[in-house]
Amino acid sequence: MNGPSRIPIGGFVLKFNNLTDHIATPWLSRHYPGKTWQDVLDFLGPPGSYIDETPGWIALLAYQRSVTERPGVSYRQYNLTLEAEYDIIVEMTSDHFWPCGPFMVQSGP
Numbered sequence: 001m002n003g004p005s006r007i008p009i010g011g012f013v014l015k016f017n018n019l020t021d022h023i024a025t026p027w028l029s030r031h032y033p034g035k036t037w038q039d040v041l042d043f044l045g046p047p048g049s050y051i052d053e054t055p056g057w058i059a060l061l062a063y064q065r066s067v068t069e070r071p072g073v074s075y076r077q078y079n080l081t082l083e084a085e086y087d088i089i090v091e092m093t094s095d096h097f098w099p100c101g102p103f104m105v106q107s108g109p
Contacts, residue, residue, distance in 0.1 A: 012080050022093060026091075031087070
């Protein structure tokens with residue numbers, strides 16, 4: 001994952017470059033208080049693990065808009081309204097997940 005480790009509250013656009021030959025979907029989620037990126041990694045297990053249900057302490061975020069620039073390159077717009085730790089995970093081949101990385105959303109500089 002390339003990008004800032006901290007971003008301000010507000011609009012956020014995720015550019016997703018799928019460099020594989022498979023269909024892949026990026027997911028943006030927020031951790032509930034008391035949970036961390038390490039908890040997410042522990043839950044997911046090794047990259048590519050099968051996950052059939054998301055735990056209640058992970059809030060998957062809906063995007064407001066999605067645009068495909070060309071095959072393999074897409075953009076998703078989110079409105080991040082809460083200070084918290086968020087993460088990006090990619091789903092491939094139906095319920096197999098690869099963790100990408102965390103970032104913090106905060107109200108000030």
